[in-house]
Amino acid sequence: MKNCERTELDIEKAAEFLELPPSKVSELIEKGNLKRNWDEYYDIYRFQGHAPHMEDGTVLIDHHGNFELVRGFPKIKRAMLLESAVLNNFRDIPSVAVEEKMNGYNVRVIEFRGKLIAFTRSGHVCPYSTERVQNFLKPDFFREHPDLVLYGEMTGPENPYVQKEIYGIESLDFFVFDIRYKNTGEALPVHQRRELADEYGFNQARLFGDFSINSAYSRITEIIRELGKEGREGVVIKDPAMVLQPVKYTCSESNCSDLRQAFKFYNEAGRDYLYSRVIREGFQSHEWAESEDEFRERCLRLGESILRPMKKTIEQVESGERISDEFRIRVKDRETIFKFRDYLDRFGLYIDLGEIERIGDEYVAEIRKMNKSTNDKTVAMLEGQLWS
């Protein structure tokens, strides 16, 4: 541990920087709303659980009494009825930029003490993502633009959170979807951001184009139908100037694929998670003025995406197997595997590390997360216990 670099937080200075009374900063720390990191990230703090005027997951970095903020991901609201949502939310601008919403996990990247680091949505420094971004992103961007933060999606199958084969990515990759200023969180306009990312050779979420407000609904609907067929997630509709708030909209196939994944572990499936996806189906079916056949197809798709994985789980457990979440991670530094395991441990997520294989100059680790709750519940039901 490099204790030499550690700083104790100067409450007065932090308060001044945050424009809060010092007593408020102390209170945030006491109540656990401003939490410090550990080991080499000891000087990095994250806001969690409704700190005032701060997005959850916002990060405060203490450079020996000088501070920087990396703002959390602003929550993107969802269109249920796309046409009216576009007309209503973007009525004051001539056109919207439509980009793909990719299905992976969000990270924010900055340079910290000579190394790139990746923050998760909650503001933790993920050791796996952090190691990976070193390979994905050249550091010159961060040296030339120390005031900017890259916001992007980690996508691909070798992904501890959301494994997807659909993007044709062999392992994992990073796609920029936002560049924002430190401290204020102000976003670069869409096209300026895309040019800048291009300049540095970064992957970016696909831009489908700029559409006039009146044509946007039909263009986006075509896009959504196509994305749905390919198993992709959906789109984010943006004010090109990034002044108005973006709006997201997703494919039915993606909702259903979420449910399929969730109901494999039916006893852990969130009630809200189920409900919100069901609701999206109802609105899209209405908006698309579906025929009775199309509607029944949607109902079948919805029902199957819930019951099929659940049924399979019961069958598996009955036959003596236990279900688990399995995935691989791929690293250059073998140590990262163990760091990542310890990192998950801190959240109470215990994993089984399987074989570690050397492939070229990298190591691939097989990881298995046991889903104790669903396994136990299924065994209990098979033994004839009652639900509740």
Place this chain on the structure above:
Amino acid sequence: MKNCERTELDIEKAAEFLELPPSKVSELIEKGNLKRNWDEYYDIYRFQGHAPHMEDGTVLIDHHGNFELVRGFPKIKRAMLLESAVLNNFRDIPSVAVEEKMNGYNVRVIEFRGKLIAFTRSGHVCPYSTERVQNFLKPDFFREHPDLVLYGEMTGPENPYVQKEIYGIESLDFFVFDIRYKNTGEALPVHQRRELADEYGFNQARLFGDFSINSAYSRITEIIRELGKEGREGVVIKDPAMVLQPVKYTCSESNCSDLRQAFKFYNEAGRDYLYSRVIREGFQSHEWAESEDEFRERCLRLGESILRPMKKTIEQVESGERISDEFRIRVKDRETIFKFRDYLDRFGLYIDLGEIERIGDEYVAEIRKMNKSTNDKTVAMLEGQLWS
């Protein structure tokens, strides 16, 4: 108001009766876990919100310092996998009695100061149910058995809570499914209870028979398939001696019918309500070892039961209508209609009273409950607001 009959609670005596320290009784009252009724039921209290050793909805009656308890409905646990549940829960007895679980609302009936009164599940005295039971039940049972409480289901279309046409009941009727002693809540054995109810000419939940533990699963499965076709709810499986706890099991069609009703008011639909019904489908499908065709039929049924009513609601609201819950009640005393409205008012349930029609010696009132939340949400979405 008949103030003359009102008693102030003697905490010491109540505590002695309840076998609790007087300080505990005072605390229950202060915390709102023991609440008194109003008007002519001022001397009746109900337990709510986890009072110790007392089912929610248990009623305490104060006869001028002498007390009686009407115990709440014991929660009946649910079988998910019927065969193992029967074998496991009833392994120590030779056979089970299987009765129909009817779909209506539960009430408990006793005589109080010369009149029958009906308690809802939560222990309130429902004015409509109370008026109705006077017609359904002859009071001699209660005079001859003042130590017993009738537990039964109010079923039929003229029902403020669960309207069902399937039972061929024109208005509303009461079906006894349990008779229990006051104070202890001890239940009469199934056949003794059925004979006693018969003696007084009471309607009863249908008895399908007593089945040996080993044949019960296949017999009940047949019954469930038949009940499902008829749109009925399911069964309760009982130890004939009523020593072991009963177990309930329901039809897929009934789960789906619940969802159809709930998703008409999609914004009020409970997340747990949805989740629990979905889970039942998964287990039943597994246990019935369904063919791929049968399975897809179940998935379609599930999907349709959620999306069809929701879609219809959106269409209705878009066309300018507003959705509401409509039902009728039928009374002999016109005043009961207004008493019932005031009663719902106390729970924040505001109803529109429509036309009151005189039919024979009774009055039929049309009632409409507005579902503000779903109407408002649908209008907001149609106007292009975002979900959240």
